[in-house]
Amino acid sequence: MMLPGIHASVSGGLNRALEVLGSSGLPCGQIFTSNQRRWKGREVKEREKEEFSRTPISVISHTSYLINLASFRNEVRERSFLALSEELLRMHQLGIHWTVLHPGAHLGEGDATGIRAVAAAVRSILQDAPPDTGVLYENTAGQGTVVGRSFEQLSDLMDGTGIPGRTGICLDTCHAFAAGYDLSTRNGVDMVMEEFDSVVGSSRIRAFHMNDCLGTCGSHLDxxxxxxxGLLGLDPLRYLASLEDFDGIPGIVETPGTDGDRVADALALTAGEGVSRG
Ligand SMILES: [Zn+2]
Ligand SMILES: [Zn+2]
Known part of the structure:
Protein backbone atom coordinates (compact mmCIF):
# COMPACT_ATOMS: atom_id res chain seq x y z
CA MET A 1 0.00 0.00 0.00
CA MET A 2 1.18 3.52 -0.77
CA LEU A 3 1.57 5.90 2.15
CA PRO A 4 -1.31 8.40 2.00
CA GLY A 5 -0.41 12.07 2.22
CA ILE A 6 -1.53 15.51 1.13
CA HIS A 7 -0.06 18.68 -0.22
CA ALA A 8 -0.43 20.76 2.95
CA SER A 9 -0.89 24.51 2.86
CA VAL A 10 1.92 26.51 4.48
CA SER A 11 -0.11 29.72 4.71
CA GLY A 12 0.16 29.44 8.51
CA GLY A 13 3.90 28.65 8.36
CA LEU A 14 5.83 25.46 7.70
CA ASN A 15 5.23 24.15 11.22
CA ARG A 16 1.47 24.58 10.77
CA ALA A 17 1.66 22.12 7.85
CA LEU A 18 3.31 19.56 10.16
CA GLU A 19 0.50 20.07 12.69
CA VAL A 20 -2.15 19.45 10.02
CA LEU A 21 -0.38 16.28 8.85
CA GLY A 22 0.19 15.09 12.43
CA SER A 23 -3.38 15.66 13.60
CA SER A 24 -4.80 13.90 10.55
CA GLY A 25 -2.65 10.83 11.20
CA LEU A 26 -1.09 10.89 7.72
CA PRO A 27 2.43 9.41 7.46
CA CYS A 28 3.64 11.80 4.75
CA GLY A 29 3.03 15.11 3.06
CA GLN A 30 4.26 17.68 0.58
CA ILE A 31 4.90 21.40 1.13
CA PHE A 32 6.24 24.48 -0.59
CA THR A 33 9.28 25.58 1.43
CA SER A 34 8.97 29.09 -0.06
CA ASN A 35 6.31 31.13 -1.88
CA GLN A 36 5.72 29.14 -5.08
CA ARG A 37 4.87 32.24 -7.11
CA ARG A 38 7.85 34.42 -6.13
CA TRP A 39 11.45 34.24 -7.21
CA LYS A 40 12.79 35.49 -3.92
CA GLY A 41 13.40 32.55 -1.60
CA ARG A 42 12.37 32.44 2.02
CA GLU A 43 14.81 31.79 4.87
CA VAL A 44 14.23 28.72 7.02
CA LYS A 45 13.67 29.65 10.67
CA GLU A 46 15.42 27.95 13.59
CA ARG A 47 12.19 26.68 15.13
CA GLU A 48 11.22 25.17 11.75
CA LYS A 49 14.51 23.25 11.62
CA GLU A 50 13.81 21.98 15.14
CA GLU A 51 10.24 20.85 14.40
CA PHE A 52 11.22 19.19 11.13
CA SER A 53 14.11 17.36 12.76
CA ARG A 54 11.70 15.92 15.35
CA THR A 55 8.75 14.94 13.17
CA PRO A 56 8.13 11.27 12.30
CA ILE A 57 6.24 12.43 9.18
CA SER A 58 8.02 11.95 5.90
CA VAL A 59 7.87 15.23 3.98
CA ILE A 60 8.76 16.04 0.38
CA SER A 61 8.77 19.51 -1.16
CA HIS A 62 7.46 20.95 -4.41
CA THR A 63 9.55 23.51 -6.29
CA SER A 64 8.36 26.97 -7.31
CA TYR A 65 5.98 27.14 -10.29
CA LEU A 66 8.21 29.82 -11.83
CA ILE A 67 11.19 27.54 -12.41
CA ASN A 68 11.77 26.72 -16.08
CA LEU A 69 14.98 24.89 -16.90
CA ALA A 70 13.81 23.65 -20.31
CA SER A 71 14.75 26.83 -22.11
CA PHE A 72 18.20 28.13 -22.85
CA ARG A 73 16.89 31.73 -22.62
CA ASN A 74 19.23 33.28 -20.18
CA GLU A 75 17.33 35.36 -17.70
CA VAL A 76 14.71 32.82 -16.66
CA ARG A 77 17.31 30.06 -16.76
CA GLU A 78 19.62 31.89 -14.37
CA ARG A 79 16.79 32.66 -11.96
CA SER A 80 15.64 29.04 -12.18
CA PHE A 81 19.14 27.77 -11.40
CA LEU A 82 19.28 29.93 -8.31
CA ALA A 83 15.72 29.04 -7.21
CA LEU A 84 16.30 25.27 -7.46
CA SER A 85 19.69 25.54 -5.74
CA GLU A 86 18.10 27.49 -2.89
CA GLU A 87 15.27 24.96 -2.66
CA LEU A 88 17.78 22.14 -2.18
CA LEU A 89 19.55 24.14 0.54
CA ARG A 90 16.30 24.80 2.41
CA MET A 91 15.47 21.09 2.11
CA HIS A 92 18.83 20.17 3.61
CA GLN A 93 18.15 22.53 6.54
CA LEU A 94 14.73 20.93 7.07
CA GLY A 95 15.86 17.33 6.56
CA ILE A 96 13.75 16.96 3.39
CA HIS A 97 15.30 14.61 0.81
CA TRP A 98 13.20 15.03 -2.32
CA THR A 99 11.68 17.90 -4.23
CA VAL A 100 9.20 17.58 -7.09
CA LEU A 101 10.12 19.55 -10.21
CA HIS A 102 8.01 20.37 -13.27
CA PRO A 103 10.51 19.80 -16.08
CA GLY A 104 9.48 23.04 -17.82
CA ALA A 105 8.55 24.42 -21.24
CA HIS A 106 10.94 24.65 -24.19
CA LEU A 107 9.10 27.71 -25.63
CA GLY A 108 9.55 26.62 -29.23
CA GLU A 109 13.07 25.22 -29.17
CA GLY A 110 11.80 21.64 -29.48
CA ASP A 111 11.38 18.67 -27.12
CA ALA A 112 14.86 17.22 -27.51
CA THR A 113 16.55 20.59 -26.89
CA GLY A 114 14.26 21.21 -23.91
CA ILE A 115 15.00 17.84 -22.34
CA ARG A 116 18.75 18.34 -22.84
CA ALA A 117 18.53 21.78 -21.21
CA VAL A 118 16.68 20.46 -18.14
CA ALA A 119 18.92 17.44 -17.67
CA ALA A 120 22.12 19.49 -17.96
CA ALA A 121 20.82 22.09 -15.49
CA VAL A 122 19.63 19.57 -12.88
CA ARG A 123 22.86 17.60 -13.14
CA SER A 124 24.96 20.69 -12.54
CA ILE A 125 22.73 21.95 -9.70
CA LEU A 126 22.76 18.55 -7.95
CA GLN A 127 26.55 18.35 -8.15
CA ASP A 128 26.82 21.57 -6.12
CA ALA A 129 23.90 20.86 -3.75
CA PRO A 130 23.88 19.07 -0.37
CA PRO A 131 24.31 15.34 -1.10
CA ASP A 132 21.25 14.36 0.95
CA THR A 133 18.94 16.11 -1.53
CA GLY A 134 17.49 15.00 -4.86
CA VAL A 135 15.06 15.92 -7.61
CA LEU A 136 11.93 14.09 -8.77
CA TYR A 137 10.79 14.87 -12.30
CA GLU A 138 7.00 15.16 -12.43
CA ASN A 139 5.24 14.00 -15.59
CA THR A 140 3.15 16.71 -17.24
CA ALA A 141 -0.24 16.90 -18.93
CA GLY A 142 1.53 18.01 -22.12
CA GLN A 143 0.00 21.48 -22.31
CA GLY A 144 1.77 23.97 -24.60
CA THR A 145 5.48 23.27 -25.03
CA VAL A 146 6.07 21.52 -21.68
CA VAL A 147 8.32 18.47 -21.71
CA GLY A 148 7.87 15.36 -19.57
CA ARG A 149 4.52 14.38 -21.09
CA SER A 150 5.50 10.87 -22.17
CA PHE A 151 7.28 8.01 -20.39
CA GLU A 152 9.97 8.16 -23.11
CA GLN A 153 10.63 11.80 -22.26
CA LEU A 154 10.82 11.00 -18.53
CA SER A 155 13.33 8.27 -19.31
CA ASP A 156 15.39 10.71 -21.41
CA LEU A 157 15.33 13.24 -18.56
CA MET A 158 16.57 10.62 -16.09
CA ASP A 159 19.27 9.28 -18.39
CA GLY A 160 20.39 12.77 -19.40
CA THR A 161 20.75 13.82 -15.77
CA GLY A 162 22.56 10.73 -14.53
CA ILE A 163 23.19 10.61 -10.74
CA PRO A 164 20.48 7.92 -10.38
CA GLY A 165 20.57 7.89 -6.56
CA ARG A 166 19.54 11.53 -6.47
CA THR A 167 16.93 11.62 -9.21
CA GLY A 168 13.57 9.94 -9.61
CA ILE A 169 10.04 10.31 -10.89
CA CYS A 170 6.91 11.70 -9.28
CA LEU A 171 4.02 10.28 -11.30
CA ASP A 172 0.90 12.45 -11.30
CA THR A 173 -2.22 10.44 -12.21
CA CYS A 174 -4.17 13.48 -13.48
CA HIS A 175 -1.30 14.60 -15.68
CA ALA A 176 -0.76 11.07 -17.05
CA PHE A 177 -4.46 10.72 -17.91
CA ALA A 178 -4.60 14.16 -19.54
CA ALA A 179 -1.46 13.25 -21.49
CA GLY A 180 -3.23 10.19 -22.94
CA TYR A 181 -2.48 7.34 -20.49
CA ASP A 182 -5.86 5.83 -19.63
CA LEU A 183 -5.85 5.16 -15.89
CA SER A 184 -9.64 5.16 -15.59
CA THR A 185 -9.98 1.38 -15.09
CA ARG A 186 -8.02 -1.28 -13.17
CA ASN A 187 -7.06 -2.89 -16.44
CA GLY A 188 -5.89 0.50 -17.71
CA VAL A 189 -3.80 0.99 -14.55
CA ASP A 190 -2.16 -2.41 -15.12
CA MET A 191 -1.37 -1.66 -18.76
CA VAL A 192 -0.08 1.89 -18.17
CA MET A 193 2.10 0.86 -15.23
CA GLU A 194 3.49 -2.07 -17.25
CA GLU A 195 4.39 0.38 -19.99
CA PHE A 196 5.99 2.71 -17.44
CA ASP A 197 8.01 -0.19 -16.07
CA SER A 198 9.34 -1.20 -19.45
CA VAL A 199 10.14 2.37 -20.61
CA VAL A 200 11.38 4.01 -17.38
CA GLY A 201 11.41 1.35 -14.63
CA SER A 202 8.91 1.23 -11.74
CA SER A 203 11.67 1.46 -9.15
CA ARG A 204 12.43 4.99 -10.32
CA ILE A 205 9.08 6.21 -8.95
CA ARG A 206 9.67 7.75 -5.53
CA ALA A 207 6.31 9.52 -5.17
CA PHE A 208 2.88 9.68 -6.74
CA HIS A 209 0.53 12.61 -7.04
CA MET A 210 -2.84 10.92 -6.67
CA ASN A 211 -5.31 13.29 -8.32
CA ASP A 212 -8.56 12.77 -10.17
CA CYS A 213 -8.86 14.68 -13.44
CA LEU A 214 -11.52 16.97 -14.94
CA GLY A 215 -10.10 16.86 -18.48
CA THR A 216 -10.62 13.88 -20.78
CA CYS A 217 -7.89 11.36 -21.59
CA GLY A 218 -5.49 13.01 -24.03
CA SER A 219 -7.00 16.50 -23.52
CA HIS A 220 -3.72 17.93 -22.15
CA LEU A 221 -5.83 19.83 -19.61
CA ASP A 222 -4.19 20.00 -16.17
CA GLY A 230 -13.36 13.43 -12.08
CA LEU A 231 -13.04 11.13 -15.05
CA LEU A 232 -10.64 8.68 -13.34
CA GLY A 233 -12.87 7.81 -10.39
CA LEU A 234 -11.87 6.53 -6.98
CA ASP A 235 -11.68 2.80 -7.77
CA PRO A 236 -8.68 2.76 -10.17
CA LEU A 237 -6.82 5.20 -7.90
CA ARG A 238 -7.43 2.93 -4.89
CA TYR A 239 -6.31 -0.03 -6.96
CA LEU A 240 -3.09 1.78 -7.99
CA ALA A 241 -2.45 2.71 -4.34
CA SER A 242 -2.79 -0.96 -3.38
CA LEU A 243 -0.22 -2.35 -5.84
CA GLU A 244 2.68 -4.13 -4.16
CA ASP A 245 5.26 -2.43 -6.38
CA PHE A 246 4.46 0.84 -4.67
CA ASP A 247 4.38 -0.29 -1.03
CA GLY A 248 5.65 2.51 1.18
CA ILE A 249 5.79 5.10 -1.63
CA PRO A 250 4.12 8.46 -0.81
CA GLY A 251 0.78 8.95 -2.59
CA ILE A 252 0.24 12.69 -2.27
CA VAL A 253 -3.22 14.14 -2.88
CA GLU A 254 -3.20 17.59 -4.54
CA THR A 255 -6.93 17.99 -5.03
CA PRO A 256 -8.81 21.31 -4.85
CA GLY A 257 -10.30 22.60 -1.60
CA THR A 258 -8.97 22.82 1.94
CA ASP A 259 -6.35 20.71 3.71
CA GLY A 260 -9.33 18.97 5.35
CA ASP A 261 -10.79 18.04 1.96
CA ARG A 262 -7.42 16.63 0.86
CA VAL A 263 -7.10 14.64 4.10
CA ALA A 264 -10.51 13.08 3.38
CA ASP A 265 -9.35 12.18 -0.15
CA ALA A 266 -6.06 10.71 1.11
CA LEU A 267 -7.87 8.57 3.67
CA ALA A 268 -10.37 7.39 1.03
CA LEU A 269 -7.43 6.30 -1.11
CA THR A 270 -6.14 3.77 1.38
CA ALA A 271 -9.14 3.17 3.67
CA GLY A 272 -9.87 -0.45 4.54
CA GLU A 273 -8.07 -3.42 3.06
CA GLY A 274 -10.91 -4.30 0.78
CA VAL A 275 -9.31 -3.44 -2.54
CA SER A 276 -9.33 -6.78 -4.31
CA ARG A 277 -6.91 -7.33 -7.14
CA GLY A 278 -9.71 -7.70 -9.70
ZN1 LIG B 1 1.29 17.01 -9.26
ZN1 LIG C 1 -1.41 19.45 -12.04
Missing part, protein backbone atom coordinates in the same frame (compact mmCIF):
# COMPACT_ATOMS: atom_id res chain seq x y z
CA UNK A 223 -7.28 20.31 -13.98
CA UNK A 224 -7.26 18.31 -10.75
CA UNK A 225 -10.50 17.01 -9.26
CA UNK A 226 -11.43 15.57 -5.87
CA UNK A 227 -10.95 11.78 -5.85
CA UNK A 228 -14.13 10.34 -7.36
CA UNK A 229 -15.13 13.75 -8.72
Missing amino acids: RHARLGG
Whole structure:
Protein backbone atom coordinates (compact mmCIF):
# COMPACT_ATOMS: atom_id res chain seq x y z
CA MET A 1 0.00 0.00 0.00
CA MET A 2 1.18 3.52 -0.77
CA LEU A 3 1.57 5.90 2.15
CA PRO A 4 -1.31 8.40 2.00
CA GLY A 5 -0.41 12.07 2.22
CA ILE A 6 -1.53 15.51 1.13
CA HIS A 7 -0.06 18.68 -0.22
CA ALA A 8 -0.43 20.76 2.95
CA SER A 9 -0.89 24.51 2.86
CA VAL A 10 1.92 26.51 4.48
CA SER A 11 -0.11 29.72 4.71
CA GLY A 12 0.16 29.44 8.51
CA GLY A 13 3.90 28.65 8.36
CA LEU A 14 5.83 25.46 7.70
CA ASN A 15 5.23 24.15 11.22
CA ARG A 16 1.47 24.58 10.77
CA ALA A 17 1.66 22.12 7.85
CA LEU A 18 3.31 19.56 10.16
CA GLU A 19 0.50 20.07 12.69
CA VAL A 20 -2.15 19.45 10.02
CA LEU A 21 -0.38 16.28 8.85
CA GLY A 22 0.19 15.09 12.43
CA SER A 23 -3.38 15.66 13.60
CA SER A 24 -4.80 13.90 10.55
CA GLY A 25 -2.65 10.83 11.20
CA LEU A 26 -1.09 10.89 7.72
CA PRO A 27 2.43 9.41 7.46
CA CYS A 28 3.64 11.80 4.75
CA GLY A 29 3.03 15.11 3.06
CA GLN A 30 4.26 17.68 0.58
CA ILE A 31 4.90 21.40 1.13
CA PHE A 32 6.24 24.48 -0.59
CA THR A 33 9.28 25.58 1.43
CA SER A 34 8.97 29.09 -0.06
CA ASN A 35 6.31 31.13 -1.88
CA GLN A 36 5.72 29.14 -5.08
CA ARG A 37 4.87 32.24 -7.11
CA ARG A 38 7.85 34.42 -6.13
CA TRP A 39 11.45 34.24 -7.21
CA LYS A 40 12.79 35.49 -3.92
CA GLY A 41 13.40 32.55 -1.60
CA ARG A 42 12.37 32.44 2.02
CA GLU A 43 14.81 31.79 4.87
CA VAL A 44 14.23 28.72 7.02
CA LYS A 45 13.67 29.65 10.67
CA GLU A 46 15.42 27.95 13.59
CA ARG A 47 12.19 26.68 15.13
CA GLU A 48 11.22 25.17 11.75
CA LYS A 49 14.51 23.25 11.62
CA GLU A 50 13.81 21.98 15.14
CA GLU A 51 10.24 20.85 14.40
CA PHE A 52 11.22 19.19 11.13
CA SER A 53 14.11 17.36 12.76
CA ARG A 54 11.70 15.92 15.35
CA THR A 55 8.75 14.94 13.17
CA PRO A 56 8.13 11.27 12.30
CA ILE A 57 6.24 12.43 9.18
CA SER A 58 8.02 11.95 5.90
CA VAL A 59 7.87 15.23 3.98
CA ILE A 60 8.76 16.04 0.38
CA SER A 61 8.77 19.51 -1.16
CA HIS A 62 7.46 20.95 -4.41
CA THR A 63 9.55 23.51 -6.29
CA SER A 64 8.36 26.97 -7.31
CA TYR A 65 5.98 27.14 -10.29
CA LEU A 66 8.21 29.82 -11.83
CA ILE A 67 11.19 27.54 -12.41
CA ASN A 68 11.77 26.72 -16.08
CA LEU A 69 14.98 24.89 -16.90
CA ALA A 70 13.81 23.65 -20.31
CA SER A 71 14.75 26.83 -22.11
CA PHE A 72 18.20 28.13 -22.85
CA ARG A 73 16.89 31.73 -22.62
CA ASN A 74 19.23 33.28 -20.18
CA GLU A 75 17.33 35.36 -17.70
CA VAL A 76 14.71 32.82 -16.66
CA ARG A 77 17.31 30.06 -16.76
CA GLU A 78 19.62 31.89 -14.37
CA ARG A 79 16.79 32.66 -11.96
CA SER A 80 15.64 29.04 -12.18
CA PHE A 81 19.14 27.77 -11.40
CA LEU A 82 19.28 29.93 -8.31
CA ALA A 83 15.72 29.04 -7.21
CA LEU A 84 16.30 25.27 -7.46
CA SER A 85 19.69 25.54 -5.74
CA GLU A 86 18.10 27.49 -2.89
CA GLU A 87 15.27 24.96 -2.66
CA LEU A 88 17.78 22.14 -2.18
CA LEU A 89 19.55 24.14 0.54
CA ARG A 90 16.30 24.80 2.41
CA MET A 91 15.47 21.09 2.11
CA HIS A 92 18.83 20.17 3.61
CA GLN A 93 18.15 22.53 6.54
CA LEU A 94 14.73 20.93 7.07
CA GLY A 95 15.86 17.33 6.56
CA ILE A 96 13.75 16.96 3.39
CA HIS A 97 15.30 14.61 0.81
CA TRP A 98 13.20 15.03 -2.32
CA THR A 99 11.68 17.90 -4.23
CA VAL A 100 9.20 17.58 -7.09
CA LEU A 101 10.12 19.55 -10.21
CA HIS A 102 8.01 20.37 -13.27
CA PRO A 103 10.51 19.80 -16.08
CA GLY A 104 9.48 23.04 -17.82
CA ALA A 105 8.55 24.42 -21.24
CA HIS A 106 10.94 24.65 -24.19
CA LEU A 107 9.10 27.71 -25.63
CA GLY A 108 9.55 26.62 -29.23
CA GLU A 109 13.07 25.22 -29.17
CA GLY A 110 11.80 21.64 -29.48
CA ASP A 111 11.38 18.67 -27.12
CA ALA A 112 14.86 17.22 -27.51
CA THR A 113 16.55 20.59 -26.89
CA GLY A 114 14.26 21.21 -23.91
CA ILE A 115 15.00 17.84 -22.34
CA ARG A 116 18.75 18.34 -22.84
CA ALA A 117 18.53 21.78 -21.21
CA VAL A 118 16.68 20.46 -18.14
CA ALA A 119 18.92 17.44 -17.67
CA ALA A 120 22.12 19.49 -17.96
CA ALA A 121 20.82 22.09 -15.49
CA VAL A 122 19.63 19.57 -12.88
CA ARG A 123 22.86 17.60 -13.14
CA SER A 124 24.96 20.69 -12.54
CA ILE A 125 22.73 21.95 -9.70
CA LEU A 126 22.76 18.55 -7.95
CA GLN A 127 26.55 18.35 -8.15
CA ASP A 128 26.82 21.57 -6.12
CA ALA A 129 23.90 20.86 -3.75
CA PRO A 130 23.88 19.07 -0.37
CA PRO A 131 24.31 15.34 -1.10
CA ASP A 132 21.25 14.36 0.95
CA THR A 133 18.94 16.11 -1.53
CA GLY A 134 17.49 15.00 -4.86
CA VAL A 135 15.06 15.92 -7.61
CA LEU A 136 11.93 14.09 -8.77
CA TYR A 137 10.79 14.87 -12.30
CA GLU A 138 7.00 15.16 -12.43
CA ASN A 139 5.24 14.00 -15.59
CA THR A 140 3.15 16.71 -17.24
CA ALA A 141 -0.24 16.90 -18.93
CA GLY A 142 1.53 18.01 -22.12
CA GLN A 143 0.00 21.48 -22.31
CA GLY A 144 1.77 23.97 -24.60
CA THR A 145 5.48 23.27 -25.03
CA VAL A 146 6.07 21.52 -21.68
CA VAL A 147 8.32 18.47 -21.71
CA GLY A 148 7.87 15.36 -19.57
CA ARG A 149 4.52 14.38 -21.09
CA SER A 150 5.50 10.87 -22.17
CA PHE A 151 7.28 8.01 -20.39
CA GLU A 152 9.97 8.16 -23.11
CA GLN A 153 10.63 11.80 -22.26
CA LEU A 154 10.82 11.00 -18.53
CA SER A 155 13.33 8.27 -19.31
CA ASP A 156 15.39 10.71 -21.41
CA LEU A 157 15.33 13.24 -18.56
CA MET A 158 16.57 10.62 -16.09
CA ASP A 159 19.27 9.28 -18.39
CA GLY A 160 20.39 12.77 -19.40
CA THR A 161 20.75 13.82 -15.77
CA GLY A 162 22.56 10.73 -14.53
CA ILE A 163 23.19 10.61 -10.74
CA PRO A 164 20.48 7.92 -10.38
CA GLY A 165 20.57 7.89 -6.56
CA ARG A 166 19.54 11.53 -6.47
CA THR A 167 16.93 11.62 -9.21
CA GLY A 168 13.57 9.94 -9.61
CA ILE A 169 10.04 10.31 -10.89
CA CYS A 170 6.91 11.70 -9.28
CA LEU A 171 4.02 10.28 -11.30
CA ASP A 172 0.90 12.45 -11.30
CA THR A 173 -2.22 10.44 -12.21
CA CYS A 174 -4.17 13.48 -13.48
CA HIS A 175 -1.30 14.60 -15.68
CA ALA A 176 -0.76 11.07 -17.05
CA PHE A 177 -4.46 10.72 -17.91
CA ALA A 178 -4.60 14.16 -19.54
CA ALA A 179 -1.46 13.25 -21.49
CA GLY A 180 -3.23 10.19 -22.94
CA TYR A 181 -2.48 7.34 -20.49
CA ASP A 182 -5.86 5.83 -19.63
CA LEU A 183 -5.85 5.16 -15.89
CA SER A 184 -9.64 5.16 -15.59
CA THR A 185 -9.98 1.38 -15.09
CA ARG A 186 -8.02 -1.28 -13.17
CA ASN A 187 -7.06 -2.89 -16.44
CA GLY A 188 -5.89 0.50 -17.71
CA VAL A 189 -3.80 0.99 -14.55
CA ASP A 190 -2.16 -2.41 -15.12
CA MET A 191 -1.37 -1.66 -18.76
CA VAL A 192 -0.08 1.89 -18.17
CA MET A 193 2.10 0.86 -15.23
CA GLU A 194 3.49 -2.07 -17.25
CA GLU A 195 4.39 0.38 -19.99
CA PHE A 196 5.99 2.71 -17.44
CA ASP A 197 8.01 -0.19 -16.07
CA SER A 198 9.34 -1.20 -19.45
CA VAL A 199 10.14 2.37 -20.61
CA VAL A 200 11.38 4.01 -17.38
CA GLY A 201 11.41 1.35 -14.63
CA SER A 202 8.91 1.23 -11.74
CA SER A 203 11.67 1.46 -9.15
CA ARG A 204 12.43 4.99 -10.32
CA ILE A 205 9.08 6.21 -8.95
CA ARG A 206 9.67 7.75 -5.53
CA ALA A 207 6.31 9.52 -5.17
CA PHE A 208 2.88 9.68 -6.74
CA HIS A 209 0.53 12.61 -7.04
CA MET A 210 -2.84 10.92 -6.67
CA ASN A 211 -5.31 13.29 -8.32
CA ASP A 212 -8.56 12.77 -10.17
CA CYS A 213 -8.86 14.68 -13.44
CA LEU A 214 -11.52 16.97 -14.94
CA GLY A 215 -10.10 16.86 -18.48
CA THR A 216 -10.62 13.88 -20.78
CA CYS A 217 -7.89 11.36 -21.59
CA GLY A 218 -5.49 13.01 -24.03
CA SER A 219 -7.00 16.50 -23.52
CA HIS A 220 -3.72 17.93 -22.15
CA LEU A 221 -5.83 19.83 -19.61
CA ASP A 222 -4.19 20.00 -16.17
CA ARG A 223 -7.28 20.31 -13.98
CA HIS A 224 -7.26 18.31 -10.75
CA ALA A 225 -10.50 17.01 -9.26
CA ARG A 226 -11.43 15.57 -5.87
CA LEU A 227 -10.95 11.78 -5.85
CA GLY A 228 -14.13 10.34 -7.36
CA GLY A 229 -15.13 13.75 -8.72
CA GLY A 230 -13.36 13.43 -12.08
CA LEU A 231 -13.04 11.13 -15.05
CA LEU A 232 -10.64 8.68 -13.34
CA GLY A 233 -12.87 7.81 -10.39
CA LEU A 234 -11.87 6.53 -6.98
CA ASP A 235 -11.68 2.80 -7.77
CA PRO A 236 -8.68 2.76 -10.17
CA LEU A 237 -6.82 5.20 -7.90
CA ARG A 238 -7.43 2.93 -4.89
CA TYR A 239 -6.31 -0.03 -6.96
CA LEU A 240 -3.09 1.78 -7.99
CA ALA A 241 -2.45 2.71 -4.34
CA SER A 242 -2.79 -0.96 -3.38
CA LEU A 243 -0.22 -2.35 -5.84
CA GLU A 244 2.68 -4.13 -4.16
CA ASP A 245 5.26 -2.43 -6.38
CA PHE A 246 4.46 0.84 -4.67
CA ASP A 247 4.38 -0.29 -1.03
CA GLY A 248 5.65 2.51 1.18
CA ILE A 249 5.79 5.10 -1.63
CA PRO A 250 4.12 8.46 -0.81
CA GLY A 251 0.78 8.95 -2.59
CA ILE A 252 0.24 12.69 -2.27
CA VAL A 253 -3.22 14.14 -2.88
CA GLU A 254 -3.20 17.59 -4.54
CA THR A 255 -6.93 17.99 -5.03
CA PRO A 256 -8.81 21.31 -4.85
CA GLY A 257 -10.30 22.60 -1.60
CA THR A 258 -8.97 22.82 1.94
CA ASP A 259 -6.35 20.71 3.71
CA GLY A 260 -9.33 18.97 5.35
CA ASP A 261 -10.79 18.04 1.96
CA ARG A 262 -7.42 16.63 0.86
CA VAL A 263 -7.10 14.64 4.10
CA ALA A 264 -10.51 13.08 3.38
CA ASP A 265 -9.35 12.18 -0.15
CA ALA A 266 -6.06 10.71 1.11
CA LEU A 267 -7.87 8.57 3.67
CA ALA A 268 -10.37 7.39 1.03
CA LEU A 269 -7.43 6.30 -1.11
CA THR A 270 -6.14 3.77 1.38
CA ALA A 271 -9.14 3.17 3.67
CA GLY A 272 -9.87 -0.45 4.54
CA GLU A 273 -8.07 -3.42 3.06
CA GLY A 274 -10.91 -4.30 0.78
CA VAL A 275 -9.31 -3.44 -2.54
CA SER A 276 -9.33 -6.78 -4.31
CA ARG A 277 -6.91 -7.33 -7.14
CA GLY A 278 -9.71 -7.70 -9.70
ZN1 LIG B 1 1.29 17.01 -9.26
ZN1 LIG C 1 -1.41 19.45 -12.04
